[in-house]
Amino acid sequence: xxxxxxxxxxxxxxxxxxxxxxxxxxxxxxxxxxxxxxxxxxxxxxxxxxxxxxxxxxxxxxxxxxxxxxxxxxxxxxxxxxxxxxxxxxxxxxxxxxxxxxxxxxxxxxxxxxxxxxxxxxxxxxxxxxxxxxxxxxxxxxxxxxxxxxxxxxxxxxxxxxxxxxxxxxxxxxxxxxxxxxxxxxxxxxxxxxxxxxxxxxxxxxxxxxxxxxxxxxxxxxxxxxxxxxxxxxxxxxxxxxxxxxxxxxxxxxxxxxxxxxxxxxxxxxxxxxxxxxxxxxxxxxxxxxxxxxxxxxxxxxxxxxxxxxxxxxxxxxxxxxxxxxxxxxxxxxxxxxxxxxxxxxxxxxxxxxxxxxxxxxxxxxxxxxxxxxxxxxxxxxxxxxxxxxxxxxxxxxxxxx
Amino acid sequence: xxxxxxxxxxxxxxxxxxxxxxxxxxxxxxxxxxxxxxxxxxxxxxxxxxxxxxxxxxxxxxxxxxxxxxxxxxxxxxxxxxxxxxxxxxxxxxxxxxxxxxxxxxxxxxxxxxxxxxxxxxxxxxxxxxxxxxxxxxxxxxxxxxxxxxxxxxxxxxxxxxxxxxxxxxxxxxxxxxxxxxxxxxxxxxxxxxxxxxxxxxxxxxxxxxxxxxxxxxxxxxxxxxxxxxxxxxxxxxxxxxxxxxxxxxxxxxxxxxxxxxx
Numbered sequence: 001x002x003x004x005x006x007x008x009x010x011x012x013x014x015x016x017x018x019x020x021x022x023x024x025x026x027x028x029x030x031x032x033x034x035x036x037x038x039x040x041x042x043x044x045x046x047x048x049x050x051x052x053x054x055x056x057x058x059x060x061x062x063x064x065x066x067x068x069x070x071x072x073x074x075x076x077x078x079x080x081x082x083x084x085x086x087x088x089x090x091x092x093x094x095x096x097x098x099x100x101x102x103x104x105x106x107x108x109x110x111x112x113x114x115x116x117x118x119x120x121x122x123x124x125x126x127x128x129x130x131x132x133x134x135x136x137x138x139x140x141x142x143x144x145x146x147x148x149x150x151x152x153x154x155x156x157x158x159x160x161x162x163x164x165x166x167x168x169x170x171x172x173x174x175x176x177x178x179x180x181x182x183x184x185x186x187x188x189x190x191x192x193x194x195x196x197x198x199x200x201x202x203x204x205x206x207x208x209x210x211x212x213x214x215x216x217x218x219x220x221x222x223x224x225x226x227x228x229x230x231x232x233x234x235x236x237x238x239x240x241x242x243x244x245x246x247x248x249x250x251x252x253x254x255x256x257x258x259x260x261x262x263x264x265x266x267x268x269x270x271x272x273x274x275x276x277x278x279x280x281x282x283x284x285x286x287x288x289x290x291x292x293x294x295x296x297x298x299x300x301x302x303x304x305x306x307x308x309x310x311x312x313x314x315x316x317x318x319x320x321x322x323x324x325x326x327x328x329x330x331x332x333x334x335x336x337x338x339x340x341x342x343x344x345x346x347x348x349x350x351x352x353x354x355x356x357x358x359x360x361x362x363x364x365x366x367x368x369x370x371x372x373x374x375x376x377x378x379x380x381x382x383x384x385x386x387x388x389x390x391x392x393x394x395x396x397x398x399x400x401x402x
Numbered sequence: 403x404x405x406x407x408x409x410x411x412x413x414x415x416x417x418x419x420x421x422x423x424x425x426x427x428x429x430x431x432x433x434x435x436x437x438x439x440x441x442x443x444x445x446x447x448x449x450x451x452x453x454x455x456x457x458x459x460x461x462x463x464x465x466x467x468x469x470x471x472x473x474x475x476x477x478x479x480x481x482x483x484x485x486x487x488x489x490x491x492x493x494x495x496x497x498x499x500x501x502x503x504x505x506x507x508x509x510x511x512x513x514x515x516x517x518x519x520x521x522x523x524x525x526x527x528x529x530x531x532x533x534x535x536x537x538x539x540x541x542x543x544x545x546x547x548x549x550x551x552x553x554x555x556x557x558x559x560x561x562x563x564x565x566x567x568x569x570x571x572x573x574x575x576x577x578x579x580x581x582x583x584x585x586x587x588x589x590x591x592x593x594x595x596x597x598x599x600x601x602x603x604x605x606x607x608x609x610x611x612x613x614x615x616x617x618x619x620x621x622x623x624x625x626x627x628x629x630x631x632x633x634x635x636x637x638x639x640x641x642x643x644x645x646x647x648x649x650x651x652x653x654x655x656x657x658x659x660x661x662x663x664x665x
Contacts, residue, residue, distance in 0.1 A: 042632070043458035044485040066490060067482030 004130035005059025008085045013058040020082030045071040055123030099259025104154040106258040108243040114140045131181040146301040153253030166232045173223035176216040201362035204355045262306040263401040269299045274389045286337045293330040315400040322388045333377035410523040414548040418564045420535035423554040423590035425452040428532035430648040433634035436489035440527035448534040451494035457484045466497030468504040502539040515543040554590030557602040589618035617650035
């Protein structure tokens with residue numbers, strides 16, 4: 001759903017592009033605010049759309065001309081080689097580490113990178129430049145919270161409690177806006193899901209969603225710009241800076257090698273997931289699916305942030321793959337459950353509005369469809385869980401991390 | 403063959419002689435068509451690659467002319483956007499110098515180009531063919547594929563003679579699909595300061611069965627400058643007599659093709 005661009009530039013984009021392309025291509029600004037890139041025949045081969053976002057980043061989008069895809073790829077490579085950052089790089093929290101380093105040193109490094117991601121995305125999230133800024137901001141918060149939970153032993157308990165409460169607050173303050181970003185984005189899809197005959201009856205929903213979105217966004221902006229948020233950020237920065245200097249009496253795992261610590265957590269969370277997942281049946285409460293999904297995220301963050309740089313990619317990659325597949329099924333189930341709940345709740349507000357009763361009936365039809373899809377996801381659950389929890393995979397996890 | 407939804411017109415700039423202004427006509431007229439909002443393709447069939455050069459594109463088609471002719475749907479993969487909106491180019495390739503031989507391998511060589519163009523008709527309102535100067539299997543295939551031949555005629559005795567020859571061939575049913583390919587001539591590189599040019603123009607205009615369009619493209623520095631500027635004249639010298647003449651010529655051609663607004 002990103003429309004912000006593919007490649008990020010932090011300096012003046014035209015100068016940066018020129019320097020990156022060297023003698024291979026020339027770059028000029030156009031009246032339309034784009035950058036035109038030409039080859040040695042002075043032929044236009046690619047247009048770079050430029051959008052400036054609050055916070056000083058410029059996002060470039062490559063639009064190759066027909067017949068010049070290879071040139072566009074080369075231009076992309078030259079830009080990335082010169083220090084431009086891909087959208088994937090913008091999101092990536094990967095930092096260098098080795099298994100023998102002190103846990104608190106590595107955890108501090110990871111969390112500083114996550115804080116950097118939050119800082120980078122905050123202006124865009126506040127300005128509503130693109131929904132992805134808020135999304136990236138929230139993913140960084142979620143990852144931070146996950147690290148605080150899984151590797152809590154490197155922190156002083158009193159500080160930890162304070163910080164965890166603070167990040168929970170931040171996440172809560174941004175949830176409604178993100179949910180509505182997604183609903184609005186998905187509303188078209190939802191409308192298409194509805195039978196032709198009732199599609200028009202769903203019309204009153206969109207303005208209602210937009211109204212809520214506006215309110216949620218205003219509240220979020222107030223919270224994120226508040227003194228409380230600023231203090232939180234400053235406090236967190238200081239904790240991270242001073243982490244390795246703080247006394248170790250209250251930080252039991254601070255000096256342990258990160259590799260061992262993480263391996264233990266991966267094995268444990270994997271085992272918990274296998275246990276939780278095995279207890280789930282098609283009749284289980286939606287919350288059980290949701291809890292498994294949350295646990296899955298914990299494992300995924302451990303694997304992505306620490307597992308990938310520290311352990312055998314031959315084990316980590318297939319594990320992440322089966323985990324992702326399982327998470328996709330769980331995610332679809334959860335999305336449908338959330339949509340159903342949202343529609344039910346919207347229905348109550350819609351009744352009193354013009355066209356409300358008809359909309360309510362249409363919502364009923366739509367909910368039937370969504371329930372059907374949620375049931376389908378449940379149907380797919382057993383197979384993807386079986387793969388994730390297979391004996392071979394469990395053995396592999398035990399061998400690699402045990 | 404699936405019937406295209408568009409009423410695509412295929413226009414070839416053709417003359418047996420070289421150096422008469424075929425390429426500048428193809429480039430400038432295709433540009434005017436595209437600027438009026440018509441998706442337009444120019445296929446540079448001349449191995450000398452002059453129009454390809456004017457659009458700053460490398461004269462290279464992977465697999466060469468033979469590859470383009472052989473497989474249906476091949477052409478689309480080699481099309482390049484020019485720097486101008488709505489105007490695309492199928493570049494020249496040095497291998498086009500053997501296009502005759504490549505065509506000769508097919509059962510109906512004269513119909514082959516038409517077949518190659520068929521799948522492109524969905525994408526363009528106008529397809530221009532910039533042809534090499536010759537009378538050969540390639541020109542026969544071009545005639546077979548075109549709705550109209552645009553024939554630039556320099557108003558000098560020798561040059562105009564070749565146009566009359568072409569017209570005779572056409573009347574004898576030897577050019578294009580009988581009755582379907584119109585031959586539209588226009589004066590090119592005309593110099594009204596020269597008595598000879600004026601005389602020839604007057605003489606040819608009087609011959610009833612020759613279709614000579616009204617606008618004449620004057621001999622001009624701007625057309626020569628195209629090689630330097632590598633752009634249609636309308637871009638770098640929009641007020642020049644040549645640009646004005648092309649702008650007058652194009653609606654006339656559109657009318658004759660039955661695709662113009664007033665048609």
